[in-house]
Amino acid sequence: MxxxxxxxxxxxxxxxxxxxxxxxxxxxxxxxxxxxxxxxxxxxxxxxxxxxxxxxxxxxxxxxxxxxxxxxxxxxxxAFSNTEVADAQLCSEHAGNTVGKQCAGLKSFTQIQQPNGVCQGDTVTRCYYNPLTDIDWQHGGDFKRHFSERLQQKAYRTATVPNHKNGPLFAQTVHRLDEQSNLLTASMKAEQSELAMKLACxxxxxxxxxxxxxxxxxxxxxxxxxxxxxxxxxxxxxxxxxxxxxxxxxxxxxxxxxxxxxxxxxxxxxxxxxxxxxxxxxxxxxxxxxxxxxxxxxxxxxxxxxxxxxxxxxxxxxxxxxxxxxxxxxxxxxxxxxxxxxxxxxxxxxxxxxxxxxxxxxxxxxxxxxxxxxxxxxxxxxxxxxxxxxxxxxxxxxxxxxxxxxxx
Amino acid sequence: MTNLVFRSGIASDGRKIALISDQLDVEEKFDNGYKIAYKDKDGKDTPELLAKWKEAFTVHSREFAMLPCGDSVPATIQQGFNTMVSSLLKGIDILFCDYNLGIEGDLPMCNDIMDMHRSTDFVLFSCDSLVGGDPKVQPHTVAYSAPRYEQGQQIAQQHRIYCKTEASAFCQAINAIVTQRAKDNMNGGHIRDDIDSYIGEPPIDKEAADQILNRFVETLHSEGNPPPALTHQDAE
Structure with a gap:
């Protein structure tokens, strides 16, 4: 601006x-x-x-x-967009074509496969920390910068912040859903897509x-x-x-x-x-x-x-x-x-x-x-x-x- | 290059306390921490004299190189670590363990173990260089507790103490655990070997500990130096 x-x-x-x-x-x-x-x-x-x-x-x-x-x-x-609303908008944008149908599939899939709280995985808030080395006790007990950055990198390993909803990341997610054998990968991608959606301005x-x-x-x-x-x-x-x-x-x-x-x-x-x-x-x-x-x-x-x-x-x-x-x-x-x-x-x-x-x-x-x-x-x-x-x-x-x- | 060190001792009141670390100078600090903490708990009429172990032994593993820092603990290392500690923990009441054993990064390794072995209290410490020595910057000791057993009223609490690598911090940790255990006993929060059978078993001996340590060192070796892939000529 x-x-x-x-x-x-x-x-x-x-x-x-x-x-x-x-x-x-x-x-x-x-x-x-x-x-x-x-x-x-x-x-x-x-x-x-x-x-x-x-x-x-x-x-x-x-x-x-x-x-x-x-x-x-x-x-x-x-914008911390509500992903369900965002998904709905995305579906309506692509209604009638194959992407729209697959998008509906993705939504139902992500509802069933909720993200798991895995240590050191892609779930940010459930990672273990060392209270002696990862917390800045002098400034109110926040996480130290290096720990936040580590979590941030993990959470955002491959995703990028899209300015628009229909980025390549989403297309990749939908494409992977076609392969039934790669459901786990698709779940991870869906999480990243959700994160990117939340961070988008x-x-x-x-x-x-x-x-x-x-x-x-x-x-x-x-x-x-x-x-x-x-x-x-x-x-x-x-x-x-x-x-x-x-x-x-x-x-x-x-x-x-x-x-x-x-x-x-x-x-x-x-x-x-x-x-x-x-x-x-x-x-x-x-x-x-x-x-x-x-x-x-x-x-x-x-x-x-x-x-x-x-x-x-x-x-x-x-x-x-x-x-x-x-x-x-x-x-x-x-x-x-x-x-x-x-x-x-x-x-x-x-x-x-x-x-x-x-x-x-x-x-x-x-x-x-x-x-x-x-x-x-x-x-x-x-x-x-x-x-x-x-x-x-x-x-x-x-x-x-x-x-x-x-x-x- | 460094070694793993495992020290196991029986305290004057019969409690079994053990240490496992890849920092060789920790052994002395561990001993000093115990001796001060148990000064007036050994049942003798010499409260000013340092306590002594009833029995104790130390085992050193073969030399190995620390694994470089990554984003997370490799799965094979984590698996090997869990197997090793599960074997060493038999009958141990308090385990002092390095926060990041065998790897350079400050990555957590003990969380699975702490969840699996609820009858043991844990004291975790990091490398000196990672924590730093300025008392204004970091606390001396941070203690958490978790219910020992899911059954019953969950009176007994498992200690999970994170502390600096110092004799005084170790001493405080032992004091806190012993005091808490006494309190739990008064309220009916006893250690139960009917739930955790490992706690009722006799502690491991020196020879077995040596084998177990070296098995983990082999895992570290193979992770640090993966075998070369077979070439076409080798295959022939």
């Missing part, structure tokens, strides 16, 4: 839904900040006395899932909405996120918008993501959870959203025809300026995206020296950049617990800023 879209799209959506200009820009910066903390662009760690603060990593191209599985947490949020998935509802609910009662609810909402809007990044038509994907962002912000403002699917009832779409959507559509299609770069940023900034409330007239420089805005403010607030030492801890902890990283840390931890819930504890997405007492 285009980094400009994360910032300007969110900014415009917030203004459209009636958020105050300052808060709207703050939310836009939170949403955009996640794009600035990839493996190549993440800022250096900062220090206070002997304590180190490591920013949360949001993308890494070195491996499929990224370091700390950060790609799963920020770039391709798993789907645009506007129910799980993505659950993620947003988590912050909408908890901001009212959970002490842990009360100070960081707005940054957390921004961070999760970034993840939510990224669920559209696998769509073929990029312009249409951004337009839909914009409407979804408007709907999410409205839910936040009204303090009601997002629906399981869909946005507004037909005919009830706010006129401001319709108008902004039309403008965005024309902007994106015109930019598609011309060169990308500063011109695109200026077009977005003009569109934002057009939507600012009357009486609020910042300069164009104030609206435009400054990629290191939050980080620079944190350096100033913390009086950070050129050797990366924080001298004003209180000021630093008040900075929006620190709050964003706290929020991102919370998100990673929350997602890791969701993985455990789905019996996929091998995909440990947890990241910590550093010493838990120091950076609380």
């Amino acid at each position: 285009d980094p400009y879209f994360h910032y300007y799209g969110t900014y415009l959506a917030a203004l459209t839904m009636g958020v105050k200009a300052e808060a709207a820009q703050e939310l836009a910066y939170y949403t955009h900040q996640a794009a600035c903390q990839t493996a190549t662009t993440v800022p250096c760690p900062l220090y206070f006395e002997d304590y180190r603060l490591s920013p949360v990593l949001t993308a890494d191209t070195h491996s499929e899932f990224g370091q700390h599985c950060c790609n799963l947490a920020f770039q391709s949020l798993p 789907t645009a506007d998935s129910a799980f993505a909405r659950k993620m947003l509802n988590d912050v909408i609910y908890k901001c009212h009662y959970d002490n842990q996120i009360q100070g960081i609810s707005w940054p957390l909402f921004g961070c999760r809007l970034y993840v939510y918008q990224n669920t559209w990044q696998h769509e073929k038509d990029t312009v249409q994907a951004q337009v839909t993501a914009f409407i979804a962002t408007c709907y999410a912000i409205q839910s936040w403002l009204k303090r009601v959870p997002l629906k399981h699917c869909g946005f507004w009832v037909q005919g009830m779409v706010p006129s401001a959203v319709i108008s902004a959507t039309t403008q965005i559509e024309s902007l994106l299609y015109s930019d598609q025809d011309h060169t990308h770069g500063h011109g695109q940023s200026d077009d977005w900034a003009r569109l934002i300026a057009h939507h600012l409330p009357q009486g609020c007239s910042p300069t164009l420089y104030g609206i435009a995206l400054r990629p290191t805005h939050l980080y620079e403010h944190a350096l100033i607030a913390g009086k950070v020296t050129h050797t990366e030492i924080i001298t004003d801890l209180t000021g630093f902890k008040r900075s929006a950049w620190f709050k964003f990283n706290k929020a991102a840390q919370y998100h990673c931890d929350w997602l890791a617990r969701q993985f455990c819930h789905y019996e996929l504890s091998a995909f440990n997405t947890r990241q910590t800023l550093g010493n838990l007492d120091m950076w609380r």
